Amino acid sequence: MAGGDCFWVWIGVVVAVGVRRVVVVTGASQGIGAALVAGYRKLGWGVVANSRNIGESRDPGVVAVAGDISEVGTARAVVEAAVGEFGRVDTLVNNAGVFLAKPFVEYTAEDYAGVMGVNVAGFFGVTQLVVERMLVQGDGGHVVNVTTTLVEHALSAVPSVLASLSKGGVQAATKALAVEYAGRGIRVNAVSPGVIATPMHSVETHAALGGLHPLGRIGQVGDVVDAVLFLENSSFVTGEILHVDGGQSAGH
Known part of the structure; x- marks a missing residue:
């Protein structure tokens, strides 16, 4: 080929060999998001990491973009950072999320706006921009949405209608x-996790929370990262909801 470029071709998709792959991770400042950044960096990917309060990275392979992903301006800044720094976007991991558990009749208008803003508007805005960019690139791409197993397996002990409403919508949109x-x-x-050991849950609650899962323990952030990277490397898998919940979605 002209200029010595080398290409692999499969399933009608053309991918340039040697081009650095790039992932956008939202909700990337701690917990699952920070672990996803580290996981993709171990694979040599360029990463654009977003969260409200994220600081600058000392890793030249990571570009941090601070801001609320529910705002269109932030979503646009994230995609522009990926294209400006790395020239492309290959994967988007919609990890940002707000979880607020309380009885249904106690939710306020502010609760509704906050949860739906991040979980739905945040997903919609950045995903639309990323897919648009992937179509321009013309060589495919991957979107992974982090949801919750409560969508399919509600628990009376964890009343969380807004999580089910918002993340359930994202699961439907995934397909x-x-x-x-x-x-x-x-x-x-x-990826649909059960309860994962993140800063959201104090250590003294882990034993009780682990009892929500048939495996009898709380999940680890690495379990979710492994699931996302499994999907990343599974080129014949799409429209899948991968449960990482210790068996919770299967029943009790």
Whole structure:
């Protein structure tokens, strides 16, 4: 080929060999998000990491973009940072999320706006921009949405209608987008965790929370990272909701 460029071709998708792959991770300042950044960096990927309060990274392979992903301006800044610094976007991990558990009748208008803003508007805005960019690139891509197993397995002990409403919508959108863009080489999957040991849960609650899972223990951030990277490397998987919940979604 002209200029000595080398290409692999499969399933109608053309990918340049040697081009650095790039992932956008939202909710990336701590917990699962920070672990995802580290996981993709170990693979040599360039990373654009976003959260409200994220600081600058000392790693030249990581670009941090601070801001609320529910705001269109932040979503646009994230994609512009990826293209400006690395020239492309290959994967988006929609990890940012707000979880607020309280009885249904006690939710306020502010609660509703906050949860739906991040979990739905945040997902919608950045995903639309990333998919648009992937279509321009013309060599496919991957979107992974982090949801919750409570969507399919509600618990009376954890009343969380707003989580089910918002993340349930994202799970439905995962399948719809997977089908819509399969012919363009863009895969869309979701990881649906149970309770994971993050700063959100104090250590003294871990034993009790572990009892929500048939495996009898709380999950670790590495379990979620492994699931996301499994999907990343599974080129024939799209529209999948991968449960990482210690068996919770299967029943009790």
